[in-house]
Amino acid sequence: MLDITNHLSKRGWTQTELSERMGISKSTLSDNLKNPTLAKLNSIADAFGIPVRDLFPAEVEEKGEELFIKDENGKFKSIGFLNRNL
Numbered sequence: 001m002l003d004i005t006n007h008l009s010k011r012g013w014t015q016t017e018l019s020e021r022m023g024i025s026k027s028t029l030s031d032n033l034k035n036p037t038l039a040k041l042n043s044i045a046d047a048f049g050i051p052v053r054d055l056f057p058a059e060v061e062e063k064g065e066e067l068f069i070k071d072e073n074g075k076f077k078s079i080g081f082l083n084r085n086l
Helices: 005-011 015-022 026-034 038-048 058-063
Strands: 066-070 076-081
Touching: 015 026, 015 038, 026 038, 038 066
Parallel strands: none
Antiparallel strands: 066 076
């Protein structure tokens, strides 16, 4: 459910430009988007200058879903609720 298209278009960036800002190849960025870990999400969010939760579509936040991400060890960890009003 990760969607960076909106963030790219707001800044007029391409995926290639984002990958360059992150210091990785475009193919590595594509892999990061397909199989994101918390560390990868943090890197992407840092490149945009936004919190990790903003990488996910607003409709997910409205549902108040808890967000889990796979860490570097392959374990799922909660990174909190997307809707802060819960």
